[in-house]
Amino acid sequence: MGKAYYTIAIQPEKCNGCNDCMVACAQKKEGTTNPSDARLSIELGEEALAKGFALCRQCAMPQCVMVCPSGALRKDEETGIVSVDETECVGCRLCTLACAYAGIALHPKKQKAVKCDLCGGDPTCVKSCKTGALSLVTAGDLYRRWGDLEDLFVPGMSFCLGCNSELIVRHTLRRVGSNTVVATPPGCVAGVGAVGVNGFTATKVPVFHPLLTNTASMLAGIKRYYNRIGREVTMLALAGDGGTADVGFQSLSGAAERGEQIIYICLDNEGYMNTGAQRSSTTPFGAWTSTTPVGEALKGKTRDAKPLPVIMVMHNCEYVATACSAFMEDYYQKLEKAIEASKKGMAYIHVFSPCPTGWRFLPSKLIEVGRKAVASNMVPLWEYSREGESLRFTQPVDNPIPVEDYLFLIGKYRHLSREQIEHIQDMVNERIRILKALVKE
Amino acid sequence: MINTKYLLIGSGHAALSAIDGIRMQDENGPILMTGAEGRSPYSPTILPYVIAGRKDPSKTQLKDEAFFKTRKVIFMEKDPVKVLNSVMSRAYLESGKEVSYEKVLVATGAVPQVPSIPGLDDCPYEVLRTMEDALKIREKAKKAQSAIIVGAGLIGMHLAEALSSLGLKVTVVEALPHVLGTYFDEVSSQMIRQSFEERGVKILTGCLISKAASGDGVCALSLQNGIDLSANMLIIATGVRPRTDILDEYVKKDKGILVDNFMKTNVPNIWAAGDVVQCKDFFEDRMVLNGILPNAVQQGIIAGRSMANDNNVKPFRGSIAMNTFSFFGNKALSIGQVNGSDNNSDLKEDIILSSSSVRYQKILYKEDIIRGVISINTQLDPGVFLRLIIDQISVHEQKNLLGASSLKAGRLIMSARWR
Ligand SMILES: Cc1cc2nc3c(=O)[nH]c(=O)nc-3n(C[C@H](O)[C@H](O)[C@H](O)COP(=O)(O)OP(=O)(O)OC[C@H]3O[C@@H](n4cnc5c(N)ncnc54)[C@H](O)[C@@H]3O)c2cc1C
Numbered sequence: 001m002g003k004a005y006y007t008i009a010i011q012p013e014k015c016n017g018c019n020d021c022m023v024a025c026a027q028k029k030e031g032t033t034n035p036s037d038a039r040l041s042i043e044l045g046e047e048a049l050a051k052g053f054a055l056c057r058q059c060a061m062p063q064c065v066m067v068c069p070s071g072a073l074r075k076d077e078e079t080g081i082v083s084v085d086e087t088e089c090v091g092c093r094l095c096t097l098a099c100a101y102a103g104i105a106l107h108p109k110k111q112k113a114v115k116c117d118l119c120g121g122d123p124t125c126v127k128s129c130k131t132g133a134l135s136l137v138t139a140g141d142l143y144r145r146w147g148d149l150e151d152l153f154v155p156g157m158s159f160c161l162g163c164n165s166e167l168i169v170r171h172t173l174r175r176v177g178s179n180t181v182v183a184t185p186p187g188c189v190a191g192v193g194a195v196g197v198n199g200f201t202a203t204k205v206p207v208f209h210p211l212l213t214n215t216a217s218m219l220a221g222i223k224r225y226y227n228r229i230g231r232e233v234t235m236l237a238l239a240g241d242g243g244t245a246d247v248g249f250q251s252l253s254g255a256a257e258r259g260e261q262i263i264y265i266c267l268d269n270e271g272y273m274n275t276g277a278q279r280s281s282t283t284p285f286g287a288w289t290s291t292t293p294v295g296e297a298l299k300g301k302t303r304d305a306k307p308l309p310v311i312m313v314m315h316n317c318e319y320v321a322t323a324c325s326a327f328m329e330d331y332y333q334k335l336e337k338a339i340e341a342s343k344k345g346m347a348y349i350h351v352f353s354p355c356p357t358g359w360r361f362l363p364s365k366l367i368e369v370g371r372k373a374v375a376s377n378m379v380p381l382w383e384y385s386r387e388g389e390s391l392r393f394t395q396p397v398d399n400p401i402p403v404e405d406y407l408f409l410i411g412k413y414r415h416l417s418r419e420q421i422e423h424i425q426d427m428v429n430e431r432i433r434i435l436k437a438l439v440k441e
Numbered sequence: 442m443i444n445t446k447y448l449l450i451g452s453g454h455a456a457l458s459a460i461d462g463i464r465m466q467d468e469n470g471p472i473l474m475t476g477a478e479g480r481s482p483y484s485p486t487i488l489p490y491v492i493a494g495r496k497d498p499s500k501t502q503l504k505d506e507a508f509f510k511t512r513k514v515i516f517m518e519k520d521p522v523k524v525l526n527s528v529m530s531r532a533y534l535e536s537g538k539e540v541s542y543e544k545v546l547v548a549t550g551a552v553p554q555v556p557s558i559p560g561l562d563d564c565p566y567e568v569l570r571t572m573e574d575a576l577k578i579r580e581k582a583k584k585a586q587s588a589i590i591v592g593a594g595l596i597g598m599h600l601a602e603a604l605s606s607l608g609l610k611v612t613v614v615e616a617l618p619h620v621l622g623t624y625f626d627e628v629s630s631q632m633i634r635q636s637f638e639e640r641g642v643k644i645l646t647g648c649l650i651s652k653a654a655s656g657d658g659v660c661a662l663s664l665q666n667g668i669d670l671s672a673n674m675l676i677i678a679t680g681v682r683p684r685t686d687i688l689d690e691y692v693k694k695d696k697g698i699l700v701d702n703f704m705k706t707n708v709p710n711i712w713a714a715g716d717v718v719q720c721k722d723f724f725e726d727r728m729v730l731n732g733i734l735p736n737a738v739q740q741g742i743i744a745g746r747s748m749a750n751d752n753n754v755k756p757f758r759g760s761i762a763m764n765t766f767s768f769f770g771n772k773a774l775s776i777g778q779v780n781g782s783d784n785n786s787d788l789k790e791d792i793i794l795s796s797s798s799v800r801y802q803k804i805l806y807k808e809d810i811i812r813g814v815i816s817i818n819t820q821l822d823p824g825v826f827l828r829l830i831i832d833q834i835s836v837h838e839q840k841n842l843l844g845a846s847s848l849k850a851g852r853l854i855m856s857a858r859w860r
Contacts, residue, residue, distance in 0.1 A: 012856070045853045052852030053859075054822065061465075066458055066738045069484030070496060071503045077511060088500060090490045093765035093772065093823065094734060102822040102852055106772070 004144040005080020006136055007058040008040070008116070008123055012051045015133035017044045024128035028119065039116040040125055041102075056103030056116040058082050064095035064104050064115075072113070080138075083117045086110065146332070149174040152204045157192040162363020164353045164370075165189060165267045167325050169238050172265060173203070175335045180234040181222055182207040185215045185248060187240030189267065191274040194238075212247040215239050216255035219262045227261075234342065235262040241282040242272045245308045256315035259345035263338050266308065266350045273358040281306040284378075285427060286420040287359075288412040299415055304427050309350040313384045313391065313438070318345035321383035321394075324352040326370030330394050334383055341385065352379045360411025372406040377428050380435060390440035403428055443540045445473040445515075447748060448532055450522045450687070451548035452476035454484060454734055455715025455741035457504060459546050462745020462754075464512050470749070472514045473540065475532075477549075479519030480572060481505075485550070486734055488575040489596070493603035498576060522549075527691045527708045544710045544748045547688065547698060548741065551681035551716035551732050556591075556650075564655040566675040569596055578676065582607050585673035589613075589662060593620035593644065595764060597678035598633070601642050602768055604674075612643040612670055614662065619646060624764055624775035628794065629801050629815050636769055636799060681732050683717040695719050697730050702756035704744035712748055714740035723759030723831075724778060724812070731760040758831055765823065771799050774823050777813030777830050778805055788812060791844040793819065804844060809837040821847035825855050834858070 022035035022042065030037040041054040058075075062082045065073040072088035073095060075081070084104075089112040095104050096113070104115040116123070118136075126134045138144060152173040159166040165188055173182070182203055184190040193202045195209040210218040219235040226233045244252060244266040252264065271289050272278040279289040284305045288294050292301040312320045319341035323331040331351070338347035354369045356362065361369060373379040374395055381395040403425045407413040416424075447463055449456040452474055463472060476482070481502035490496035509516050524533045525545065532540040553568035555561070567578050578600075582588070588604050590597045593615035605611045613620070619630040620637075634644055649665040653675070660675035683697035693699045693707040697719030704712045704720075715737035722729045739757065746754035763776040781788050793802040798818070805813040810833050814826045826847075829836065834854065836843055842850040 041852070043849050043852060045849075050853055051856055052849055052854075053856045054852055061461055061742070063738065066454070066461075066742075067735055068503075069454075069486035069734060070490070071483075071501060077507075088496075090487065090496055091767060092486070092490075093767065093774075094486070097763060097765055097774070097776075097823040097827060098735060098738070099822075099824040100828040100855065102825050102855070105822070111770070 004138040005058055005060070006118060006121065006138050007080075008055060008118070008126060009135050009137045010042075010053055010055065011133050011135070012053075013133075014131045015042055015051060016131055017042065017051070018130070020128045020130065021125035021134055024124045025116075028124045029114075038125075039114060054102035054105075056082060056099075057101050058116075058118065063098035064113075067094045067098040069094065079118075079121060081118050081121070082115065084113045084115055086112045086114075089113050146171060146174050150178070150204070152178060152180075153194070154202045154204070157194065157202050159188070159192045160355075160357040162356045162366050163188070164325050164355065164366055165269065166192075168265075168267060168331075168351050168353065169194070171328070171331070172238070172335065173205070173236070175332065176234055176236050176263065176339060178205050179232075180205050180236050181219070183210050183215050183219050183235070183237045183239070184208075185210050185237075185239050185243040186212045187243050187267075187272075188269070188274045189238050189240070212243050214251045215243060215248050216260065216262065216264060217251040219264075220255045220258070220260035223261050234339065237262060237264040239264070239266055240273075241266060241268040241270060241308075242280045244268075245281045245306050253315060256312065256317050256346045256348070259316060259318075261342050261345060263342045263347045263349070266348070267353040268308075268350055269353040269355040269358065270305070271355075271358060273355050277358040282308060285424055286407075286413060286416050288415065289358075294415045299417065299420065300412070307431060309348070310431075310434070312348045312350070315348075316345070317348050317384075317386070318342070319347040319383070319385045321349045322352065322379065322381050323349055324370045324374055324379055324381060326367045326374065327381060327395055330381055334394070337383070337385065345386075354410075358412075360414075361409055365409060369406070369409050372401065372409060376401045376403045376406040377432050378403060378406050378424075380432060382435060384438070391435060391438040393435075393439070400428075443473065443538060444471075444542075445540060446470040446543045447472045448540055448542035448545040449474040449548060450525070450532065450545065451550055451715070451717075452478075452482040452516065452518070453548060453550050453715060454503075454737040455548035455550075455717075455744070456546065457482055458738045458741025459548065459712075459714060459745035459748070460512055460514055462742040462747075462751075463749045465746055466749035466751040469513065472512070473542075474509075474514055474516045475520045475522055475534065475540075476516065476518045477521035478571060478573070481518070483572060484734065485570055488569055488572065489599035489603045491572070491575045492569075492579050492582065492600065493606050494579075498572065501572070522687050525687045525689065525692075525711075527689050527711055530710060542710075544712070546704075546741075546744050546748065547706075547711065547713040547717055548715045548737075548744075549684040549687065549717050552684050553677065554680045554682040555677050556679050558650050558653050560653040561677075564653045564660050564675055566653075566660065566677050568677050569600060570681070578674075581674055582609060585609055587611070587672035588674035588676060589660065589670055589672040590676045590678055591615075591650065591662075592678035592680065593617075593646065594623065594678060594680060595621065595766065597676075598637070598766070598768070600676060600678060601637060605637075605640060605642050609674075610641065610643075610672070612645065612672065613637075614648050614650065614664070614670070615644070615646045616649055617646065620644060621766070623762060624766070624779065625773070625815060626780050626803065629773070629803070629817055632799055632801055632817055633766075633768060633771075633773060636771060640769060681716065683719070683730065683732075685717060695728065699728060702743075702759075703747040703754065704740050704757065705747065712744040714744040720757065721759045723761045729760050731762060733762070733764060735763060736760055761827070761830065763823075763827060771818055772816075773818075774814065774816040774821075776823065776827050777811075779803065779813045779815050781805070791840070793844060802844075802847065804847075806840070809835040809840070811836060811843075816847075819847065822851050825851040828855060832858075
């Protein structure tokens with residue numbers, strides 16, 4: 001129980017409808033080249049992105065198995081593969097009624113249920129897919145795969161209850177790995193003890209504490225030294241929005257312009273949270289902070305947030321992306337790309353980092369806040385790579401929810417007037433429009 | 442006295458599903474499951490196939506020992522519960538043992554409902570619910586030339602095919618005007634009936650039985666319309682009724698055990714699931730019986746999770762009639778509401794009918810939402826349509842495609858909803 005198993009994942013936007021997967025499957029399973037003999041199916045609808053999939057998910061609690069009256073279906077507890085024992089199947093089709101993914105059907109000639117069995121663990125369809133639309137992943141895969149990697153932060157750092165940044169920095173360093181030098185300028189991450197208490201650091205890799213102003217340039221210098229002595233070491237900045245968008249911006253901008261080979265992660269909690277929740281240039285319009293209070297005269301911040309990630313796109317970075325902990329898979333994919341990109345130049349990821357303490361919401365709402373930020377387009381998730389020469393939405397939102405559905409989850413927005421909400425909605429719409437203009441069709 | 446945290450009474454689909462439901466949340470809480478028949482768990486649904494010789498009775502087990510071992514379940518195969526004392530939280534077993542439980546799931550299934558027909562009690566008639574019933578029918582069928590089946594529901598019709606495939610002359614007697622009336626409309630029901638008749642199965646609908654008699658290895662029925670029938674075997678398949686006999690008067694029952702959408706009874710530590718319950722209907726505000734396998738599984742999972750205090754368990758969405766029915770190589774399917782466009786004007790039908798072959802499809806809509814589907818030999822994914830009905834997805838723009846190209850349209854609509 002509680003095990004993560006393999007399944008085939010589909011990224012519809014990558015599928016070009018070539019049918020190679022179906023032909024490969026038909027060949028392997030039926031000895032024909034007829035796509036309709038395959039155990040998966042991808043059909044194109046009229047609109048470009050409309051695709052209809054029929055494919056087994058190898059569910060964790062497979063309904064097909066549970067409704068089978070014949071004991072012919074089972075999920076292998078080792079491999080997780082859901083398979084049919086054809087000799088025991090009576091062809092009653094209750095399994096087809098139980099599956100909402102069209103993942104199991106009756107073989108037209110044999111009159112027995114047939115389904116994808118992952119080819120025993122090495123699916124031929126995935127191998128045949130040239131566009132990468134099909135991939136073999138495990139359910140809950142990421143947490144298990146990254147869970148197996150060493151957590152390079154020690155336990156017991158003094159993050160606040162439910163801190164998003166703790167989640168992000170631990171996962172980030174796991175993935176980036178031990179061959180890394182970390183820079184954490186003044187901010188929450190340094191403040192909770194990452195750079196050391198009583199002579200001990202909280203990381204199991206070299207870490208240093210630059211000034212708030214010079215994180216990117218110090219990392220750049222260390223990287224150049226390692227390059228000179230011929231060692232390939234990854235440089236990772238874990239900085240807050242103050243150290244990135246405000247005080248540290250000059251050195252960041254310079255390093256990006258020079259194409260320094262570093263990964264720079266900005267944990268944007270929209271203010272100076274460890275020093276008492278003061279405003280920063282990424283604090284959104286209308287938000288309460290201790291320096292943009294809510295009272296008779298003032299009703300929160302009067303200026304819009306600086307759109308730092310877009311600014312970074314215009315900085316010759318190799319790779320720029322936005323991320324959010326409610327979409328971990330998305331973040332991991334971006335980290336992967338950032339690691340590669342940092343071998344050539346700067347990789348910058350701007351992580352939305354809701355702060356239960358400073359923004360005033362319950363820690364248990366953290367993921368919901370993240371989801372709604374994305375669903376409302378307050379925090380659009382996208383990536384830009386110089387190689388791809390285009391910006392791409394990684395979690396496109398077709399029908400965004402109104403911003404107020406997001407705003408009213410959070411205490412720092414509770415006072416907002418109708419006009420302020422409208423202002424925020426207009427700003428969100430405008431920024432999406434600009435982003436969309438950067439997408440190359 | 443045996444102590445357990447969870448007691449599961451019955452070893453059918455509902456109880457087995459509850460095991461997985463409990464273990465999602467509670468990895469170690471002791472689970473004790475009692476069965477009545479001294480067999481590995483099997484499904485009543487498989488029995489017609491056993492009779493037809495299409496399934497080896499020794500290979501019907503749903504779960505093997507490893508299943509119980511990995512889930513840490515103690516399964517007492519032949520230790521039926523005699524009485525459940527809801528006040529004491531005690532189960533008294535036929536064997537004399539006593540079980541004290543924290544929480545109990547009643548999943549005792551159903552028993553055949555036998556109508557009162559004068560003379561029937563003196564006839565050697567059969568019913569079909571347990572493996573023992575099936576083995577008996579199979580043995581008898583070897584020596585018989587003919588059989589009368591009373592009831593043209595799913596079990597009756599399954600049996601009719603099974604016995605006629607064994608070479609028996611079969612007559613089906615049904616009181617209602619159509620066969621399989623709960624699942625199929627007039628046209629499709631007629632289509633199914635015709636297939637049976639073409640293979641020599643005699644079907645008499647709209648017939649009430651006035652008396653039964655037996656003698657000389659023959660059972661005889663007299664119908665109210667004057668027809669007399671006789672055959673070597675008589676099988677009663679007129680429906681089932683929940684098996685609630687072990688419960689005391691403190692557990693609320695109507696036709697079945699009354700449960701809420703988390704499968705809870707009125708007694709705080711008693712849950713019930715499967716054929717034994719009467720629960721909310723999906724379409725209408727009423728409590729219904731609906732003894733079908735998919736319901737037993739769904740309810741079992743929900744009951745298990747609820748018993749283990751799983752906060753994320755979603756309530757049962759209500760009972761929907763559904764079934765797959767295969768007959769002589771034809772494939773029929775029925776989900777949800779399939780009748781009612783005539784007397785209920787806000788339901789609209791989209792029908793495909795081919796007169797030359799056994800092929801029929803009807804999708805029933807209420808405005809833009811699918812309420813039901815019938816399909817005979819047409820291509821669609823049953824599970825996808827069930828999901829469209831349950832999620833009440835508005836399919837306005839795809840309506841035409843759904844009728845004409847159901848397989849593709851269903852998949853397109855479902856896939857668009859996954860991201
Ligand atoms: C011939 C036939 C054909 C069917 N075909 C279909 C079909 O095609 N599609 C469909 O959806 N459904 C079909 N069904 C119905 C389906 O089998 C039931 O809905 C399903 O089995 C219900 O599961 P359950 O766990 O509630 O009950 P069951 O599977 O009946 O399990 C109940 C178990 O409890 C045990 N038990 C009873 N009393 C006690 C006691 N006092 N102590 C301990 N144990 C006890 C019984 O021995 C039994 O094993 C069919 C049923 C029959 C009989």
